[in-house]
Amino acid sequence: MNIFSELKKSLIVALWFVFLTFPIMVIRVNTIEKIIEWRWRNMLIIAIGSFLVSLLWRYLLTRKQTQTDSQLEKRPLSQLIFEEPKVYKPILVLIGLFVVIFPFIFSSYQINIMTTALMYVMLGLGLNIVVGLAGLLDLGYVAFYAVGAYTYALINHHFGLGFWTILPVGALLAAFFGILLGFPVLRLRGDYLAIVTLGFGEIIRLILENWNEFSFGPSGIAHISRPGFMGINLNLNESIIYLYYLMIFFCLITIFVINRLQNSRIGRAWIALREDEVACQAMGIDKTKTKLTAFALGATWAGMVGVIFAAKTTFVNPASFTFLESAMILSIVVLGGMGSIVGVFIAAMILILTPEYLRAFSNYRMLLFGAVMVLMMVFRPQGIVPNVRRFYRFRRVTSNPGNLYDKSS
Amino acid sequence: MLELKNVETYYGNIKALKGISLFVGDGEIITLIGANGAGKSTTLMTICGITPARIGDILFEKKSIRSLEPNRIVSLGISQVPEGRRIFPLLTVAENLDMGAFLRNDRAEIQKDLDYVFTLFPILKKRIHQQGGTLSGGEQQMLAISRALMSKPRLLLLDEPSLGLAPLAVQQIFQMIQKINSENKTTILLVEQNAFMALKVAHRGYVMENGTITLEGPAVDLLKDERIKRAYLGL
Ligand SMILES: Nc1ncnc2c1ncn2[C@@H]1O[C@H](COP(=O)(O)OP(=O)(O)O)[C@@H](O)[C@H]1O
Ligand SMILES: [Mg+2]
Numbered sequence: 001m002n003i004f005s006e007l008k009k010s011l012i013v014a015l016w017f018v019f020l021t022f023p024i025m026v027i028r029v030n031t032i033e034k035i036i037e038w039r040w041r042n043m044l045i046i047a048i049g050s051f052l053v054s055l056l057w058r059y060l061l062t063r064k065q066t067q068t069d070s071q072l073e074k075r076p077l078s079q080l081i082f083e084e085p086k087v088y089k090p091i092l093v094l095i096g097l098f099v100v101i102f103p104f105i106f107s108s109y110q111i112n113i114m115t116t117a118l119m120y121v122m123l124g125l126g127l128n129i130v131v132g133l134a135g136l137l138d139l140g141y142v143a144f145y146a147v148g149a150y151t152y153a154l155i156n157h158h159f160g161l162g163f164w165t166i167l168p169v170g171a172l173l174a175a176f177f178g179i180l181l182g183f184p185v186l187r188l189r190g191d192y193l194a195i196v197t198l199g200f201g202e203i204i205r206l207i208l209e210n211w212n213e214f215s216f217g218p219s220g221i222a223h224i225s226r227p228g229f230m231g232i233n234l235n236l237n238e239s240i241i242y243l244y245y246l247m248i249f250f251c252l253i254t255i256f257v258i259n260r261l262q263n264s265r266i267g268r269a270w271i272a273l274r275e276d277e278v279a280c281q282a283m284g285i286d287k288t289k290t291k292l293t294a295f296a297l298g299a300t301w302a303g304m305v306g307v308i309f310a311a312k313t314t315f316v317n318p319a320s321f322t323f324l325e326s327a328m329i330l331s332i333v334v335l336g337g338m339g340s341i342v343g344v345f346i347a348a349m350i351l352i353l354t355p356e357y358l359r360a361f362s363n364y365r366m367l368l369f370g371a372v373m374v375l376m377m378v379f380r381p382q383g384i385v386p387n388v389r390r391f392y393r394f395r396r397v398t399s400n401p402g403n404l405y406d407k408s409s
Numbered sequence: 410m411l412e413l414k415n416v417e418t419y420y421g422n423i424k425a426l427k428g429i430s431l432f433v434g435d436g437e438i439i440t441l442i443g444a445n446g447a448g449k450s451t452t453l454m455t456i457c458g459i460t461p462a463r464i465g466d467i468l469f470e471k472k473s474i475r476s477l478e479p480n481r482i483v484s485l486g487i488s489q490v491p492e493g494r495r496i497f498p499l500l501t502v503a504e505n506l507d508m509g510a511f512l513r514n515d516r517a518e519i520q521k522d523l524d525y526v527f528t529l530f531p532i533l534k535k536r537i538h539q540q541g542g543t544l545s546g547g548e549q550q551m552l553a554i555s556r557a558l559m560s561k562p563r564l565l566l567l568d569e570p571s572l573g574l575a576p577l578a579v580q581q582i583f584q585m586i587q588k589i590n591s592e593n594k595t596t597i598l599l600v601e602q603n604a605f606m607a608l609k610v611a612h613r614g615y616v617m618e619n620g621t622i623t624l625e626g627p628a629v630d631l632l633k634d635e636r637i638k639r640a641y642l643g644l
Contacts, residue, residue: 268500268507269511271499272500272508275497275499276495276497278454278459278491278495279491279495279497280508281457281480282457282483282489282491283483283488283509283511283556284479284480284488284511285480285508
């Protein structure tokens with residue numbers, strides 16, 4: 001590469017930044033003494049800083065370029081790990097062990113945070129069905145989460161029914177809302193779908209905020225019961241641990257279901273639909289129904305997590321269901337690698353746990369968040385762990401390559 | 410088997426089919442030839458219900474299918490190999506074929522049809538776990554035809570299967586089309602720009618221009634027709 005042209009470009013970038021930030025970084029009007037301060041030192045810092053950052057940026061970009069040229073054939077690390085039982089089995093055992101003993105070595109504060117992170121794992125996996133597999137950009141996912149949470153909160157408040165009774169109700173109701181929204185909306189494509197779902201999310205939140213008689217408005221609903229454990233009354237600490245294990249259990253179920261879905265005919269139909277709608281129609285795949293299934297399934301998951309959320313915090317109000325929440329869940333899916341279960345897991349951990357442990361930076365949270373997303377999209381658009389889809393292989397295939405189905409299954 | 414009666418199809422306000430009538434008998438190979446933009450693909454899409462007809466009627470085995478959803482039409486026994494193949498590039502050959510059998514659940518029967526398409530195109534069996542996008546053009550066309558056959562159609566609609574293929578591959582595809590027709594009694598409606606090849610394998614043909622049918626008759630007669638010779642055969 002040409003060093004001089006790179007330097008020149010970086011210099012231009014630096015000058016441009018100096019120009020852009022001049023009014024805010026250099027000039028300061030002191031209204032008390034009625035003088036203007038000129039802070040030239042700031043200008044120098046910005047010039048040098050942006051020059052260096054720009055150089056680094058260019059360097060990384062060119063390196064990425066040459067890398068993709070030379071390493072095109074190389075399989076991703078994640079794939080190598082997953083395909084080698086000798087490697088992934090010990091890792092799985094270690095993770096499993098850690099997960100089981102976690103509550104005994106950490107404080108209830110830590111357990112609580114971990115439970116929250118696991119909830120986001122589940123939300124991410126749910127949204128992953130809609131966005132990652134079916135390719136439908138849903139920006140109002142939090143609405144279904146809210147439906148689940150308020151279902152439990154309201155029924156518990158009015159009728160005193162318990163967690164386990166309401167869990168399926170919340171899930172079904174969310175699915176129902178998913179279908180209700182999906183029907184008119186799924187005919188739309190890409191960006192239109194995103195906008196309509198975004199609107200839907202806001203509508204649900206606004207209804208919850210303003211319909212006082214129904215949802216108790218912004219003040220929300222308090223004193224929601226925690227989940228019971230076979231009729232035994234748990235104290236706060238026990239119930240935190242119980243919820244943690246419950247979340248582990250739900251996550252495992254989710255992973256199991258999604259894994260099955262991914263390798264089922266409907267899962268492949270989602271991928272096919274994402275690739276070519278017309279070809280799918282020619283194959284007799286019902287476009288609307290298939291998309292609706294993904295949408296409703298995703299919503300079901302959000303509804304379930306909603307119920308768990310209400311039970312965990314024992315308090316719900318509309319502030320928990322803003323667009324930011326949808327954006328967070330979507331970021332988990334995108335950051336993790338669309339369609340990838342492990343990726344969603346890691347991304348949820350990073351996005352939920354780091355802000356908790358880096359409270360010192362809480363003012364810059366959104367800034368860091370945005371920067372990380374931009375960097376990700378530029379340098380690793382396929383996500384942390386790109387989705388390694390297990391191909392449609394059946395056990396007998398080696399002996400008879402023409403066999404689509406294993407006769408024993 | 411299939412009858413189109415004065416069918417008109419629109420894209421928005423643009424009339425793409427201006428009253429098409431054609432008839433496909435049981436077990437026939439019928440070809441629909443015409444220049445680019447004549448409306449051949451639209452005709453097939455209209456039969457499949459993907460771009461529904463606004464006016465006219467479409468009868469399949471004497472029953473109207475005009476207002477049915479595409480998936481219903483496929484389940485009745487009509488299957489299309491769309492123009493440009495349109496296989497699913499990220500799915501493997503096996504998965505592509507399974508998508509063709511989307512509406513079926515009879516595993517034993519599906520397996521039988523799978524074995525059948527592998528006898529037609531043995532190369533696909535070798536490529537079974539390869540992603541569709543990595544196949545060559547000819548192989549992709551074979552996959553597209555096989556995928557359509559996996560729904561066990563009684564009427565197969567083929568849209569320009571020779572498009573972009575090497576002459577040898579074209580030969581092979583046309584041979585297989587004849588074979589599918591004679592072995593299975595699968596009725597075939599073949600859209601082609603390669604009029605010569607199409608008329609060679611077809612029993613009867615229709616010529617389309619600007620959204621209307623201008624000429625029809627037995628393939629042997631059309632091959633001798635002066636107008637066709639000039640316009641489509643380059644003689
Ligand atoms: N999706 C579409 N939207 C609008 N116009 C279309 C569309 N597809 C085809 N057309 C128009 O319809 C006419 C017939 O096209 P088509 O059926 O593809 O022709 P052929 O297959 O004979 O080449 C053309 O004028 C084409 O421009
Ligand atoms: Mg065409």
